[in-house]
Amino acid sequence: MLGLKLPTDPRWVNIVEKNIEEILTDHAFCEQKATSTAISLIVGFPEYTDLVQEMVALVKEEISHFKMVHDKILERGWTLGRDRKDDYVLQLVKFFPKGGSRTTQLVHRLLYAALIEARSCERFRLLSEELEDKELAEFYRKLMVSEANHYTMFLGFARQYGNKTEVDAKWQQLLEYEAKIMSNLGTSEQVHG
Numbered sequence: 001m002l003g004l005k006l007p008t009d010p011r012w013v014n015i016v017e018k019n020i021e022e023i024l025t026d027h028a029f030c031e032q033k034a035t036s037t038a039i040s041l042i043v044g045f046p047e048y049t050d051l052v053q054e055m056v057a058l059v060k061e062e063i064s065h066f067k068m069v070h071d072k073i074l075e076r077g078w079t080l081g082r083d084r085k086d087d088y089v090l091q092l093v094k095f096f097p098k099g100g101s102r103t104t105q106l107v108h109r110l111l112y113a114a115l116i117e118a119r120s121c122e123r124f125r126l127l128s129e130e131l132e133d134k135e136l137a138e139f140y141r142k143l144m145v146s147e148a149n150h151y152t153m154f155l156g157f158a159r160q161y162g163n164k165t166e167v168d169a170k171w172q173q174l175l176e177y178e179a180k181i182m183s184n185l186g187t188s189e190q191v192h193g
Contacts, residue, residue, distance in 0.1 A: 002118040002121060002122055002148075002151065003118070003171075003175055004118060004119065004122055004175065004178070004179070005175050005176055005178070005179035006178075006179035006182045006183060007122065008122060008123060008126055008182070008186055009186050010126060010130060012123075012126065012186045012187075013126055013127060013130040013131060015186075015187065015188065015189055016127065016131075016189045017131065017132060017133075018189070019189045020076070020133065020136070020189075021073070021076070021078050021081070022081070022188075022189040022190075023127075023189045023190070023191070024069055024072055024073050024076075024078070025073065025080060025081035025082075026084070026189065026190045026191050026193070027069050027191050028066055028069040028070050028073065028080055029083040029084075030086075030120065030191045030192075031062050031063070031065040031066035031069055032062075032063075032066050032083075033086075033089075034058075034062040034065075034116075034117075034150075035058075035059055035062040035063045035066065037109075037113055038055040038056075038058040038059045038062060039055070039059055041055050041106075041109065041113075042055045042056065042059075044106075044109075045102070045106050048106070048161070051157055051161075054153060054157075058150065058153075061146065065143065065146070068139075068143075072136070072139065084190075086190070086192060086193075087185070087192075087193065088119070088181060088182075088185060088190075088192035088193060089116065089192065091181045092112060092115065092116070092177075092178060092181060093112060095112075095173075095174055095177045096108040096111075096112075096170075096174075103161055103162065104162070106161055107158045107161055107162040107167060107170070108170075110154045110155070110157050110158035110161070111154070111155070111158050111167070111170060111171055111174055112174075113150075113154040114150075114151050114152075114154035114155040114158065114171075115151075115174060115175070115178055116192070117147050117148075117150040117151040117154060118147075118148075118151040119178070119182075119192055120147045120191055120192070121144050121147035121148045121151055123191055123192070124140045124141075124143050124144035124147055125140075125141075125144050127140040128140040128141035128144055155171065158171070
C-alpha cells in the first residue's frame with residue numbers, strides 16, 4: 001500500500017528497544033516538525049482553500065500527537081531531550097531541484113510530506129508488531145493509522161494540484177531515491193534513522 005521500495009529491516013526495532021527514551025524524543029520532534037510543515041503550507045499557499053482547511057485540521061492532530069508522545073516521556077520519568085538533525089529528511093529534500101512554478105513547488109512539498117508520512121507509518125507498524133513493551137506497541141499501532149491517512153492525503157493533494165501522470169512519475173522516482181537513502185540508514189533509534 002505504501003509503495004516503499006526498501007522495507008525497514010525488522011532488526012531496527014532491536015536498536016530502538018535499547019533506548020526507548022531516544023526514540024520517544026525523536027518521535028516527539030517529528031510530530032512538532034509535522035505541525036510546522038502543515039503551518040508552512042498554510043502560510044506559503046493560502047490560495048488553496050481545501051489544502052488550508054486540511055492543514056488546519058492536521059496542525060491540531062499533529063500537535064496533539066506531540067503532546068501524547070511528550071506525555072509518554074514524562075510518564076516514564078524522563079524529560080524531552082534536544083532535537084537533532086534528521087539525516088533522512090536532509091537527504092530527501094535534495095531530490096527535487098529548487099525553483100519552478102508555485103504549483104511545482106507545492107507538488108514537490110506535498111510529495112516529500114507524503115513520503116515522510118509513509119515511512120513513519122511503516123516504522124510505526126514495525127514498532128507496533130515487534131516491541132516487547134506492549135503498551136508502547138499499542139500506542140504505535142494507533143499512530144500508524146494516522147500516518148497512513150496523512151500519506152494518502154498529501155499524495156492525493158499532489159495529484160489534485162499537479163498533472164496526475166507527471167506526479168505519479170515523480171512519485172515513483174522519489175520512491176527509488178528514498179530507497180537509496182534508506183539503504184544507509186536503520187542503525188539508530190530515530191523514526192527515520
